Amino acid sequence: MLDLLNDLIWSKLLIVMLIGLGLLFTLASGFVQFRYFGSMFGIFSRAFERQPGQINSFQALMLSVAGRVGAGNIAGVAVAITLGGPGAVFWMWLVALVGMATSYFECSLAQLYKRREPDGAFRGGPAFYIQHGLGQRWLGVLVSLLLLVTFGFGFNALQSYTVASSMEDTFGVPTFASGLVLVVVVGLIIFGGIRRIARFADILVPIMAVSYLAMALFVIGGNLSAVPDTFVLIVRSAFGLEPAFAGGIGAAIIMGVKRGLFSNEAGLGSAPNVAAVAQVRHPAAQGIVQSLSVFIDTLIICTCTALIILLSGVYEPGSDIAGVVLTQSALAAVVGEWGRVFVSLALLLFVFTTLIYNYYLGENALGFFSEKRALLVTYRVLVIALVLWGSLQDLGTVFAFADVTMGLLAIANLIAVALLFKVGLRLMRDYDRQVRAGIEEPVFNPAEYADLDIDHSAWPAVDATERGEHTTAGVTARS
Numbered sequence: 261m262l263d264l265l266n267d268l269i270w271s272k273l274l275i276v277m278l279i280g281l282g283l284l285f286t287l288a289s290g291f292v293q294f295r296y297f298g299s300m301f302g303i304f305s306r307a308f309e310r311q312p313g314q315i316n317s318f319q320a321l322m323l324s325v326a327g328r329v330g331a332g333n334i335a336g337v338a339v340a341i342t343l344g345g346p347g348a349v350f351w352m353w354l355v356a357l358v359g360m361a362t363s364y365f366e367c368s369l370a371q372l373y374k375r376r377e378p379d380g381a382f383r384g385g386p387a388f389y390i391q392h393g394l395g396q397r398w399l400g401v402l403v404s405l406l407l408l409v410t411f412g413f414g415f416n417a418l419q420s421y422t423v424a425s426s427m428e429d430t431f432g433v434p435t436f437a438s439g440l441v442l443v444v445v446v447g448l449i450i451f452g453g454i455r456r457i458a459r460f461a462d463i464l465v466p467i468m469a470v471s472y473l474a475m476a477l478f479v480i481g482g483n484l485s486a487v488p489d490t491f492v493l494i495v496r497s498a499f500g501l502e503p504a505f506a507g508g509i510g511a512a513i514i515m516g517v518k519r520g521l522f523s524n525e526a527g528l529g530s531a532p533n534v535a536a537v538a539q540v541r542h543p544a545a546q547g548i549v550q551s552l553s554v555f556i557d558t559l560i561i562c563t564c565t566a567l568i569i570l571l572s573g574v575y576e577p578g579s580d581i582a583g584v585v586l587t588q589s590a591l592a593a594v595v596g597e598w599g600r601v602f603v604s605l606a607l608l609l610f611v612f613t614t615l616i617y618n619y620y621l622g623e624n625a626l627g628f629f630s631e632k633r634a635l636l637v638t639y640r641v642l643v644i645a646l647v648l649w650g651s652l653q654d655l656g657t658v659f660a661f662a663d664v665t666m667g668l669l670a671i672a673n674l675i676a677v678a679l680l681f682k683v684g685l686r687l688m689r690d691y692d693r694q695v696r697a698g699i700e701e702p703v704f705n706p707a708e709y710a711d712l713d714i715d716h717s718a719w720p721a722v723d724a725t726e727r728g729e730h731t732t733a734g735v736t737a738r739s
Contacts, residue, residue: 262660269667271510275517277674278527282358285365285681289688293360293551300552320538321549322466324531327617328557329469330610331422331584332523334603337565338586339659341575344515345505346490347497349566351516352523356558359526360551365684366677368547369393370532371540372687372709376718384536386529386673387628392713393680399672404625406669407529412622412643414662416446417650419611419618421658424651426584430604439651442615443644450619450640468609469561475602476564479594483571490570505577518663521670524557528666529673533624534617542704544691568594619643683712 286293315323340348366386373392374384386407387400420442424435480487496502498516500509525531531553535546565587569575572590581589584607591599619640626639650658677684686709694702706719 262657262664265664266660266667269664269671270514270518274521274667274670275513277671278355278362278517278521279358281674281678282355282362282527285361286358288681289361289364289685291361292364292688293357296548296551297555300548300555315538317538317540317546317549320534320546321553323617324534324550324553325469325556326613327530327534327621328523328525328553329561330614331419331607332519333557333561333565334587334607334610335422335584336519336523337562338569338583340515340519341566341569342579342582342586344512345497345502345508345577346494346566346570347499347502347505347509347512348516348519349494349563350498351513352520352558352562355517355520356524356526356554356562359520359524359558360554362527362674362677363524363531363554364544364547364551364688365681366527366529366532366673367535367550368543368684368687369677369680370536371538371543371546372683372712372714374536374718375715382537382539382718383624383627385533385624385628386676387625388536389532389680390676393683394676395713399676401629403529403669403672403676404628406665406672407533407625408622408639410528410662410665410669411530411618412625412639413646414665416615416618416643417646417653418658418662419615420647420650421653422584423607423611426588426604426607429585429588430600435651439648442647442651445612446615446619446647447640447644449616450623450643468606468613469556472561472606472610473564475591475595475599475606476568479568479571479591480564482594486571487567490567493570494566520558520562522662522666523562524554526554527674527677528670530621533621542687542691542694542702544687545702547687615647 337349337352340352344351369389370384370386373389374382375388377383387404390400390403391397420439423442424438427433427438428435493502497505498509498512500512505512521528531550535550538546538549540546569587569590572593574581574590574593575586579586584603588600588603591603593599595602622639622643623636626635690704690708691702703722704719705722706714706716707721
């Protein structure tokens with residue numbers, strides 16, 4: 261049943277929707293993800309700016325990267341190459357490049373329609389822009405349920421499986437024991453809330469990303485002469501031009517799109533939940549920042565994993581080695597057996613933040629349609645149970661379950677973003693207009709969006725001195 265659903269969702273619907281809508285958003289926005297690529301890195305200069313009780317854009321970026329970077333970057337890439345050949349990596353790149361535009365719009369919309377909570381924090385995401393942007397609460401509830409099941413249950417089970425199988429391969433630790441340890445850790449932390457998660461992500465994400473990149477660069481540097489041929493292999497395989505993978509173009513596309521979406525989550529509706537909680541001066545600013553997280557996840561970290569596997573000489577078409585074990589074996593072949601230990605430890609750091617991020621997304625989704633304490637407790641118990649369940653399953657079962665729920669969530673979210681695309685363009689043009697007028701940090705003026713259902717406590721009015729009055733192309737933007 262899971263295989264039939266996956267075939268329908270991925271080979272018939274989502275390939276067209278992800279790539280097609282991503283291209284539409286890219287072209288209609290004038291390649292927004294590339295126009296603002298340089299300014300994305302300006303977020304690092306404001307890493308320590310923060311309002312009391314809020315998380316800033318840098319923290320939102322780190323939290324988003326923490327959620328995106330995980331099993332998908334280490335095990336997911338290996339699965340994509342095993343089942344789709346090296347060409348799957350090319351389709352992961354394509355999904356990421358057009359997905360940067362999708363992420364820009366979904367995260368900008370999440371910021372626009374966010375709501376201020378009684379404690380002063382913000383809340384938002386697909387359910388909120390569906391309800392307040394489209395006026396369809398039923399669809400918002402459906403998306404919330406899919407998000408809860410996908411991240412709180414499916415993805416957490418997959419992360420747990422990846423860690424358990426890694427620890428068993430490296431240290432001989434029984435998967436059940438690894439599952440129990442993860443259960444204890446998750447249980448202790450899930451009561452801390454988004455700000456505690458953000459503090460962990462501030463520290464762990466840069467450490468784990470830099471250390472993994474350093475190891476990848478070491479492997480690439482030791483095999484530098486083979487790198488050009490490896491990229492040629494990836495591109496040729498993507499179009500069925502490599503003899504060893506001829507006829508596998510369909511598998512390459514499907515696996516590349518699947519694992520690309522699982523890894524970078526562009527269009528999936530997860531990142532908007534995090535993007536919405538940041539304190540920013542203009543919704544589009546957070547859209548730009550979140551596009552960067554897609555680039556970091558797929559174009560940098562996933563590519564590093566692919567090069568480690570393909571440069572090692574371990575990978576062979578039809579091999580029984582798959583998932584994180586393939587990545588570990590590849591690294592061990594280059595640097596020695598301690599490479600397995602390194603991957604296991606890196607994976608622990610990746611998965612640690614991702615488990616908590618997934619839990620938060622599920623809790624946020626639950627809060628959209630119910631504030632009952634009993635449901636929250638039930639959700640937490642089920643999350644912990646699924647973490648233990650995932651550690652005991654096989655690769656095919658866990659990925660099949662996650663793929664179905666992920667596919668349904670992506671379809672619902674992409675439809676909503678497409679229907680709200682004109683609003684997203686309106687935000688983008690307002691931001692562009694201020695940038696062209698020389699305003700270093702554009703400011704959102706809610707008075708110009710009085711026709712939309714936005715929360716004015718989240719977006720208070722601004723005066724002329726704060727926003728600045730400017731005239732561009734005959735259009736005057738006034739506070």
